Amino acid sequence: MRACPKCGGAMEAAKSITIGGLENKEIAWHCRRDQVTAELRHPVQYVHIHVGEVEEVDGHRRRLVHKEIRGAELVVYHEPVTDAPPGTRPREAARPARASTRRPPRGTGRNRRRARRG
Ligand SMILES: [Zn+2]
Numbered sequence: 001m002r003a004c005p006k007c008g009g010a011m012e013a014a015k016s017i018t019i020g021g022l023e024n025k026e027i028a029w030h031c032r033r034d035q036v037t038a039e040l041r042h043p044v045q046y047v048h049i050h051v052g053e054v055e056e057v058d059g060h061r062r063r064l065v066h067k068e069i070r071g072a073e074l075v076v077y078h079e080p081v082t083d084a085p086p087g088t089r090p091r092e093a094a095r096p097a098r099a100s101t102r103r104p105p106r107g108t109g110r111n112r113r114r115a116r117r118g
Helices: 043-048
Strands: 010-019 022-030 037-041 054-057 060-070 073-080
Touching: 010 037, 037 043, 043 060, 043 073
Parallel strands: none
Antiparallel strands: 010 022, 022 037, 037 073, 054 060, 060 073
């Protein structure tokens, strides 16, 4: 059983494989409370994985919240990213400036006849 780094609750196995004689070896977990996920990685990736990194998987962004070496295995924990990370203001994010608003042409078709005097 794996503990969620965020809420401390027990995480459920989300994926298991049978490999090298090991049956139902758990390789991924998730927490029902806050949707934190955990998965196995190769330990050599440890130095290349940084807490706080956001990556996109299948169109969903997630942030690495914790990593730990357990025995010969590296476990990384992610939480889903639904909005901008705390501390950043979404308004400051690059927002395309609105192109000049289109205005309907006006003032046309108003041909004044010059009044003739005399
Ligand atoms: Zn949790």
